[in-house]
Amino acid sequence: MDEKSHVSMEQHLCLVCGLGFDTGGILFDRRLRQSMKRHTVTGWGLCAEHRRLFEEGFVALIECDPQRSGVPADQDHMRPEQAWRTGRLAHLKREVLVRVANVALAPDVPCVFVEPGVIERLQAMVGPEED
Ligand SMILES: [Zn+2]
Incomplete structure (x- = not known):
């Protein structure tokens, strides 16, 4: 149509x-x-x-390929329209992500863009007891 x-x-x-x-x-x-x-x-x-997961306190980790995402070198964060998604996603509780990644996250941030490998590293740091 x-x-x-x-x-x-x-x-x-x-x-x-x-x-x-x-x-x-x-x-x-x-x-x-x-x-x-x-x-x-x-x-x-x-x-x-994803609205529901956000309201339940999860932050989405979105894996992006930096080679294909086309972010200028002088720009230190990725805009959503630039992100070349690899299709890998993970959800972590906000307080868990803040703790293991040692980052400050505003409460209204629903997702972060990460490079390949970061999701595995974070999940390994979180350990199996937290889903
Ligand atoms: Zn969605």
Whole structure:
């Protein structure tokens, strides 16, 4: 369905899994032109599943390939639109991540981008008793 319309379902991309999900919003073309596709991505958010995990106190670790992610050398953090996701994901409790990685994490941060190998290292540090 690539037909253009004057209305479009608003979608956000999930920061964690990178998939689009409906926000429930409807976009209207101001001049009612047939300008939009069925779905229009307007920003980033969290899908239902990852919203739930965030609210349960988990932080998502998103593995990204730094070679393919295209982050300029003078930029010290990755923006979500630059991240080249390898497809590996892990969830850690916020307090566990803060403890083992020794990082300060703002309470509204739902996810962090990590390089390959970091998830294994963190999981090894957490140990088997914590899932
Ligand atoms: Zn998601």
